[in-house]
Amino acid sequence: MSGDLQSASIVQLKPEELPRIFPMLMEIFPVDRPIYSELIRNRQAPYRWTSYVLDWNGTWVGHSALVELRIWLEGESREVVGIASVATLPEYRRRGVARRLLEHCLEIVDSRGRPAALFTRIPELYEKFGFKNILQTFLGVAVDELRIFRFSGRAELRAELAESELQAMASLYVRHYPNYNGKLIRDTDYWKYYGMVVNLRENCWFLLRYRGGELAAYVRVEREPDRLLVAEFCTGPLDQEMIGGMLADVAYYAGQWGYSWITLAMCPGHFLWPILASKRVPMEVEPPGADRECFMVRPTAGDSLGAFERLQWSLADKF
Numbered sequence: 620m621s622g623d624l625q626s627a628s629i630v631q632l633k634p635e636e637l638p639r640i641f642p643m644l645m646e647i648f649p650v651d652r653p654i655y656s657e658l659i660r661n662r663q664a665p666y667r668w669t670s671y672v673l674d675w676n677g678t679w680v681g682h683s684a685l686v687e688l689r690i691w692l693e694g695e696s697r698e699v700v701g702i703a704s705v706a707t708l709p710e711y712r713r714r715g716v717a718r719r720l721l722e723h724c725l726e727i728v729d730s731r732g733r734p735a736a737l738f739t740r741i742p743e744l745y746e747k748f749g750f751k752n753i754l755q756t757f758l759g760v761a762v763d764e765l766r767i768f769r770f771s772g773r774a775e776l777r778a779e780l781a782e783s784e785l786q787a788m789a790s791l792y793v794r795h796y797p798n799y800n801g802k803l804i805r806d807t808d809y810w811k812y813y814g815m816v817v818n819l820r821e822n823c824w825f826l827l828r829y830r831g832g833e834l835a836a837y838v839r840v841e842r843e844p845d846r847l848l849v850a851e852f853c854t855g856p857l858d859q860e861m862i863g864g865m866l867a868d869v870a871y872y873a874g875q876w877g878y879s880w881i882t883l884a885m886c887p888g889h890f891l892w893p894i895l896a897s898k899r900v901p902m903e904v905e906p907p908g909a910d911r912e913c914f915m916v917r918p919t920a921g922d923s924l925g926a927f928e929r930l931q932w933s934l935a936d937k938f
Contacts, residue, residue: 621769622672622712622858623736624680625714625936626676627673627674627675627676627680627719627725628673629672629674629719629720630671630672630673630674630769631669631670631671631745631819632670632671632821634664635798636659636882637664637668637670638658638659639679640670640672640679640682641655641656641657641658641659642655642875643679643682643706643841644682645702645709646725647706648704648741650707653819653820654687654815654816654819655830656814656817657819660662661793663815665686665703665806665812665938666686666812666813666938667683667686667687667809668684668685668686668703668806669680669684669685669686669687669726670683670704671683671684671685671720671723673687673716673719675711678708678825679708680707680708680716681705681706681707681708681716681719681720682705682706682720682867683702683703683705683706683709683717683718683720683721683723683724684698684702684703684704685702685724685727686701686702686703687700687701687738687827687936688700688702688803688938689697689803689804690800690802690803690804691798691799691800691801691802691803691804692800692926692930693799694798695802696915698731698733698736699727699733699734699735699736700728700731700735700736701735701804702721702724702735702736702737703737703938704715705714705720705721706718707735707789708907709901716826717744721745721889722748725748725749725917726788727919729919729920732919732920733919734916734917734918734919734922734924734927735750735916735917736914736915736916736917736927737914737915738749738913738914738915738932738938739912739913740912740913740914742913742915743898745801745915746915746916748917749900749917749918750915750916750917751915751916751917751918751928752913752914752915753915753916753927753928753929753930753932755911755914755931755932756905756931757806757881757882757883757884757904757911758883758885758902758903758904758905758907759846759880759882759883759886759900759902759903759904759906760816760854760880760881760883760895760900760901760902760903761880762847762870762873762874762877762878762880762881763764764900764901765866765867765869765873765900766867767812767862767898767900768840768863768864768866768867768869768870769867769869770864771823771862771864772838772864773868773871773923773931774826774828774838774864774865774868775826775827775828775829776824776825776826777826777827778824779818780814780818780824780825782814784825784827784920785811786810786812786838787833787834787870787877787903788810788909789810790834790855790880791803791835791837792805792936793835793855795853795854795855795856796853796854796855796856797856797888797890798932799886799888799889799930800886800887800888800926800929801886801930801933802886802916802933802934803933803936804908806900808836817839820841822841822843823840823841823842824839824841824842824872825837825840826838826840826868826869826872827841827853828861828864828865828867828868830861834908835854835855835858835861836853836854836855836858836861836862836864836865837853837854838851838852838853838865838869839851839870839935840869840872840873842876843882843909843910845878845880845908846878846880846881846882846908846909847869847872847873847876847878847881847882848881848882848884848909849869849878849881849882849883849884849885850932850933850934850935851883851888851933851935852865852883852885852891853876856890857885857890859894862890862891862894863894866891867907869881869910879904882905884933884934884935886931887929887931888934889892897935900932912937914932916930
């Protein structure tokens with residue numbers, strides 16, 4: 620495609636303009652096509668997105684978004700800005716489109732005095748902008764090893780979540796689930812967006828257990844080609860009966876779906892690890908073959924990574 624992109628300008632999209640960019644993102648990120656289709660249908664924006672495009676004579680040739688997030692880190696609430704959906708139309712690639720958009724977005728991030736984070740399959744691109752690849756280590760276990768846990772009854776299995784179930788999960792997440800490093804602070808709008816996203820994913824399932832009419836535990840599992848991914852395991856950290864029951868449920872459904880391996884994508888301090896260790900359950904680093912993107916962080920301007928150097932980001936909260 621001929622033409623001088625130096626005359627192109629970066630434009631911040633208004634909320635009502637977002638549906639115009641979604642078809643482009645659907646083509647570049649086909650795995651997210653159902654989500655963008657639903658956003659168009661509902662005239663809705665992704666959670667706390669601010670979108671920027673490179674406009675060249677009325678054509679939006681590239682896109683990048685900033686996502687405002689808050690996480691727990693070393694006992695404190697920390698603001699982080701996510702970089703999402705960096706995309707360039709195929710015919711305009713290798714002409715500096717992504718570079719211009721990233722430089723613009725990172726200037727904004729620096730002006731706010733915040734670190735930036737993203738997931739990517741091309742870490743070498745973002746290293747040029749000061750991002751560092753933060754090693755994410757996921758442990759797992761053979762399905763048969765979890766059969767030592769027993770359950771009384773079985774968790775309710777959900778492919779889609781009702782609004783009342785999302786509200787119960789939100790309450791449990793805040794009241795009983797510890798504020799581990801990397802735990803996202805999810806407000807009401809986040810839970811609405813979360814519910815829309817997970818309900819559209821065919822490989823995503825939830826196990827729900829109730830006690831006395833109230834939700835006492837939930838586990839989010841994702842069916843991957845050769846393993847079952849446990850992306851969230853939420854209950855009270857001292858509720859041994861409920862934890863054991865949920866582990867038994869995970870093993871049961873993994874077996875029903877034909878898996879021999881379970882990846883537990885929990886943070887290093889999660890309550891599951893000492894429980895499994897006390898039962899002498901052998902755990903190993905996740906074997907090769909999983910389709911995992913790199914998690915990268917760019918520190919606040921003039922600062923070091925600090926605790927972010929050791930951060931394991933929740934796979935349930937990829938943006």
